[in-house]
Amino acid sequence: MSAPGHRPKLSIVVPTMGRPILRKTLASLLSMKQSGETEILICGKIHDPETRAFVESMAARHPQVSWFPVVYAEGDSSEKKNLGWRKAAADLVAFVDDDVVVAEDWVGHVVSAFSNPEVGFVSGPSLVPEDVGFWARLAGLTLSSRAAGYVSERYLHGGLEPREVKWSRLIGCNMAFRKSLLEALGGFRSDFWPGEEMIAAWQACQSGHKLYFIPGAFLYHYPRESMGRFWKQIFGYGATRIRLIRAGVEVEPSSLVPGVWVLALSVALVLSFFSSYGVYLLGAILAAYAMVAAIITALKVKETGKLSDGLIFLTIPVMHLSYGIAQWVEFFRPGKDLSEASG
Structure with a gap:
């Protein structure tokens, strides 16, 4: 919840599975240059005692941080996102994963993109951090290589200027919507995972809204730490493509x-x-x-x-x-x- 009498420019929803790396994500969100112009909504149960204590401490110290300890039997990822944007106080709502570190000026790039009235939602690059294990680095580099086809565009800076892109260029760990668009869409479908954001992007573009890719709104996303988890991640992407x-x-x-x-x-x-x-x-x-x-x-x-x-x-x-x-x-x-x- 934002501070009394203060309406944030950007609400940031973090659907979480309670992983310890959430601490690093929240710390980066609070250290941004324009952190005071945001509210941060953590959605998900946290079983790890140290992580839970850290989130509770940050929520007590920072009025713009709220934690909702929820879990859903079906469509957990979608429903956490839906809870977050419906609680949001700002007209613009961003979504980041619970295993990312955002750039210092991420907020400014996201918010300024919406000064263009044509923009309905935006996405930015998901880069590979340097402080990752060997296999995690290989997983991230593989996704950012030409072997991934157009998907690699999501994992690279991709120039300097914001540009309109197709619905399929959205990346769920780094995206923002006008709240009015989310209301019109009815939120994220609970029968899609991974891919709830992709079908929302398709529906948004079909209704006339435009997606822009913002190179300056980058973050660092920690890849899967083993080949087994990488396989499962990509398997989910392949299956979701057929579902879409x-x-x-x-x-x-x-x-x-x-x-x-x-x-x-x-x-x-x-x-x-x-x-x-x-x-x-x-x-x-x-x-x-x-x-x-x-x-x-x-x-x-x-x-x-x-x-x-x-x-x-x-x-x-x-x-x-x-x-x-x-x-x-x-x-x-x-x-x-x-x-x-x-x-």
Whole structure:
């Protein structure tokens, strides 16, 4: 809740699973240059004693911080967002994940973007922080490489000037809406995770609202710390893409490439057991893929200047396999529970 008599320029909703890294997120929000012009709404139960004590302490010391210890049996992520924006006092509502660190001038860039009356909602870059583990760094770099297609745009600064982008360029860990738009949409659908923000973005653009990408409104997002969690994350993205298509959103052919690749690989693998043609076909597919992956890897190493980052050559196929397999699993067995348990 904002201080009495003070209406914030921006309400910031942080849906949380109660992870300890929430402390770092909240500390960064409170240390922003324009923190005093915001209110911060933490939505979610916190079981970790130290994290809970830290949030309670910050809420007691800072009038603009409110904590709502809620958890929902279904649609937990969506419902936490919905609770947050409905409690918001500002006309502009931002959403960040509970494992991010925002830039010092993040608020200014977000708020100034809405001075353009055409803008209905905005999104900014999600960058890889330096203080992460080895595998987490590789996961983040893989998502920001050309192997991720247009999705990589979300994980790069992408120039200097704000620009209009398609609905699919939104990233849920760093986004802001006019509250009036959220009211018109009815909030976030509880039957989508991950992807509640994507279908909202599609509906918003279909109703005439514009999404702008704001390079200056960047934050640092801590990637998954293991390949197992990275696989699960990407699996969720792949399955959600099919769910979105089933729900009637625009079909973007490039997003289906991993599924086609997995199908081609599977067919070639089966054929290889029965004919030399199948062996040659499988070899050709793998050789072509390895060549493209090597080029993408080389470009990323050139960008970062670290030879060890060349190991994304191994995580690129992990990303494509997980995404592609998930698309087929969701196609034939829809509705798999993709939620994450609250901490």
